[in-house]
Amino acid sequence: MKKIVVQKYGGSSLSTIGKVKKIAKKIVARFKEGNQIVVVVSAMGNETNRLLKLAYRISPSPDKRELDMLTSTGEQVSIALLAMAIHILGNEAISFTARHAGILTDGKYTRARLIKIDSQKIEKALNLGKIVIVAGFQGINHHDEVTTLGRGGSDLSAVALAVQLKADLCEIYTDVDGVYTANPKLISEAQRIPRISYDEMSEMAALGAQVMHHRAIDLARKYHLPIIVKSTFGSSKGTMITKEVPMLENVIVRGVTYQKNVARITLQGVKKNTDLACRLFEDLAKENIVIDSIVQDLYNQDTVTVSFIVTEEDFMPSLKITKEIAGKIGVQKIHTDCNLAKVSIVGDSIAKESGIASRMFRALSRAGIHMETINTSRIRISCLIKLSQLDQAVKALHDEFELSKIKKEI
Amino acid sequence: MKKIVVQKYGGSSLSTIGKVKKIAKKIVARFKEGNQIVVVVSAMGNETNRLLKLAYRISPSPDKRELDMLTSTGEQVSIALLAMAIHILGNEAISFTARHAGILTDGKYTRARLIKIDSQKIEKALNLGKIVIVAGFQGINHHDEVTTLGRGGSDLSAVALAVQLKADLCEIYTDVDGVYTANPKLISEAQRIPRISYDEMSEMAALGAQVMHHRAIDLARKYHLPIIVKSTFGSSKGTMITKEVPMLENVIVRGVTYQKNVARITLQGVKKNTDLACRLFEDLAKENIVIDSIVQDLYNQDTVTVSFIVTEEDFMPSLKITKEIAGKIGVQKIHTDCNLAKVSIVGDSIAKESGIASRMFRALSRAGIHMETINTSRIRISCLIKLSQLDQAVKALHDEFELSKIKKEI
Numbered sequence: 135m136k137k138i139v140v141q142k143y144g145g146s147s148l149s150t151i152g153k154v155k156k157i158a159k160k161i162v163a164r165f166k167e168g169n170q171i172v173v174v175v176s177a178m179g180n181e182t183n184r185l186l187k188l189a190y191r192i193s194p195s196p197d198k199r200e201l202d203m204l205t206s207t208g209e210q211v212s213i214a215l216l217a218m219a220i221h222i223l224g225n226e227a228i229s230f231t232a233r234h235a236g237i238l239t240d241g242k243y244t245r246a247r248l249i250k251i252d253s254q255k256i257e258k259a260l261n262l263g264k265i266v267i268v269a270g271f272q273g274i275n276h277h278d279e280v281t282t283l284g285r286g287g288s289d290l291s292a293v294a295l296a297v298q299l300k301a302d303l304c305e306i307y308t309d310v311d312g313v314y315t316a317n318p319k320l321i322s323e324a325q326r327i328p329r330i331s332y333d334e335m336s337e338m339a340a341l342g343a344q345v346m347h348h349r350a351i352d353l354a355r356k357y358h359l360p361i362i363v364k365s366t367f368g369s370s371k372g373t374m375i376t377k378e379v380p381m382l383e384n385v386i387v388r389g390v391t392y393q394k395n396v397a398r399i400t401l402q403g404v405k406k407n408t409d410l411a412c413r414l415f416e417d418l419a420k421e422n423i424v425i426d427s428i429v430q431d432l433y434n435q436d437t438v439t440v441s442f443i444v445t446e447e448d449f450m451p452s453l454k455i456t457k458e459i460a461g462k463i464g465v466q467k468i469h470t471d472c473n474l475a476k477v478s479i480v481g482d483s484i485a486k487e488s489g490i491a492s493r494m495f496r497a498l499s500r501a502g503i504h505m506e507t508i509n510t511s512r513i514r515i516s517c518l519i520k521l522s523q524l525d526q527a528v529k530a531l532h533d534e535f536e537l538s539k540i541k542k543e544i
Numbered sequence: 545m546k547k548i549v550v551q552k553y554g555g556s557s558l559s560t561i562g563k564v565k566k567i568a569k570k571i572v573a574r575f576k577e578g579n580q581i582v583v584v585v586s587a588m589g590n591e592t593n594r595l596l597k598l599a600y601r602i603s604p605s606p607d608k609r610e611l612d613m614l615t616s617t618g619e620q621v622s623i624a625l626l627a628m629a630i631h632i633l634g635n636e637a638i639s640f641t642a643r644h645a646g647i648l649t650d651g652k653y654t655r656a657r658l659i660k661i662d663s664q665k666i667e668k669a670l671n672l673g674k675i676v677i678v679a680g681f682q683g684i685n686h687h688d689e690v691t692t693l694g695r696g697g698s699d700l701s702a703v704a705l706a707v708q709l710k711a712d713l714c715e716i717y718t719d720v721d722g723v724y725t726a727n728p729k730l731i732s733e734a735q736r737i738p739r740i741s742y743d744e745m746s747e748m749a750a751l752g753a754q755v756m757h758h759r760a761i762d763l764a765r766k767y768h769l770p771i772i773v774k775s776t777f778g779s780s781k782g783t784m785i786t787k788e789v790p791m792l793e794n795v796i797v798r799g800v801t802y803q804k805n806v807a808r809i810t811l812q813g814v815k816k817n818t819d820l821a822c823r824l825f826e827d828l829a830k831e832n833i834v835i836d837s838i839v840q841d842l843y844n845q846d847t848v849t850v851s852f853i854v855t856e857e858d859f860m861p862s863l864k865i866t867k868e869i870a871g872k873i874g875v876q877k878i879h880t881d882c883n884l885a886k887v888s889i890v891g892d893s894i895a896k897e898s899g900i901a902s903r904m905f906r907a908l909s910r911a912g913i914h915m916e917t918i919n920t921s922r923i924r925i926s927c928l929i930k931l932s933q934l935d936q937a938v939k940a941l942h943d944e945f946e947l948s949k950i951k952k953e954i
Contacts, residue, residue: 151601154602188561188625189624189625192564192565192628192629193628193631197627197631199638200625200627200628200631201624203620204620204621204624204625206620207617210620211598211614211617214599214610214613214614215598215602215610215614217607217610217613218599218602218606218610219603221603221606221607221610228609229609231613233643278643279644
């Protein structure tokens, strides 16, 4: 039985015809090792942004169905060119759009969710000895119309296909050589993490490590699909994401991560006992806006203050929805703050170990950093801080937990 | 009952976002006159060529399925942007790929032929008051894969949709303001022809008048669909193509047209009584290569010479096929000539009038032009000449038949 390997190449790995040809060689080499190969690709280089710019030159708020019709062409160009580049090497390859690949989604244009994959065509092609090239980022809804999966969509396409095909491995090729203990551009001593658990990776991805999208990791975790993240053209061994990671050296904190573009929306003077929060978060969820921490505090005897955190990307639509609801139920004031960042430490055993939170707070405090809000989960502690203090905060935490001392390979 | 109008805009009409916005206004104006509008568009500007260049940087002979996968994205970008540009004007529009428009073709990638159109989705959208924007040039085959219709494909898409929808009119917008008695770039006294018959237009299109593709005109003729060809941004009344054209002033020759890129392939020393010609033309037809005149002459007692004319575009594949067959049956020599052109006069009554051919030959002869072969049909007389003498030939014929004296409007 041949192994099935799903590979994913991002836009920066496909930004020139030269790179497309190089990738074709890599794919063929992997194929010749005796694997069945499915390759998921993004649009070439900045193609998606180029297309979006055309759209925004026409309309400040283009119709979402038409945006998906537009941007999905980027991946379609990539699959065709990559298939040609494999043919010229003397191998059989076939390009599939989301439709051919059977990637079915709900109807939410520009941020659709996967429903299922009907992989018959892919399996047939694999069994004919073909390398299958699939357009990432896109799906089709039940009206047979193109949808796109939103940020990180191609990662999600790759993982979902790997799960559906019961692949042995999903390889995510990108422009960094793995997951680091902190952003190496910020922290020169940051170390590549050789193995990381789904939980840790999911948190780190959700919190801003730009390597892979957390939706993809969450799906991989559910089906125990091993993923390796590595550099397309480099030689590093990358980072393996699996269920269990041997905790040699008693590593508690796996990495420091951050999210630069977060914004807070605060509603002051909300009447007590209204269902504001409920309605607000329902309406935000309808737009697939993910809300980070929510805080509800007494403001005075009759009213409360509600505040919540969203990504910068979701800020404008969130504010619009908030204002609509606030207008209906009467709110004294809406207050916004966009100069915030979130810094977090992540590690599978954080909740189990005592004293981790206090070490974090002390380290930040020593560095003169004020924490706006704090948010914890089983494997993560996050602090909202001023954007201007972000670099200092990451450095302080990376030092505190001695992350530069991680062993290169475990 | 509202009138149904199908409009088609070519790539040069869509080469910038500014033009896309202008076209949106034209479409909305036509819609507000009380028409149901279906718009067929080509790829923006030189997008198709840009994509083809990417492909040819990868492979000298890219797989045709992948070429169609690639180039069909050009039209998809256009339809999405044009729909957005109509939305911003406050009107409803929806973009349809060939799949949504139900444009079904055979399986011949890069030069597919239309089989039928399943226009349910379009009709539904029209009845909901939407302007429907359809990707020209593309179709889908019975494997549900994208095909393209070859040269002039968008014209064909427009006419086929107009026929299927029983449209009242098909409007072809282009960068020239109608059909002329000769190429106005060559002959400054050339006149716009206000009305022309399907037969005449089909001949002129097939022979190289770059205004519209003859496949599209042939289809319109079959269903008596009126077509108007006019300039996108100009004010000219254009040229109306219909069944009957009043022949005021006893106009016999409607126009002089030419084809620059023709090539002749000659097989010398073919054994008599072989089925070479038959097999050759069967194999060429399989590749959808259209052969112009075929000449078979005695070469010596036992052998014949067979020669035929193809467009430059079809030259290389035709030569390949010719060599394959020649190899099998034994041919003494294959001879090729690419420096040829075809000049023709076209008019519905040419066959009925005596003396037209002799006037043509005398005019060319007076201008010192040698005719290689002559070819006539009911409404056309064509001469194959040296490419270097083409300009002189067109001028001589335009003068001979006094085409600069045509009335501006009939």
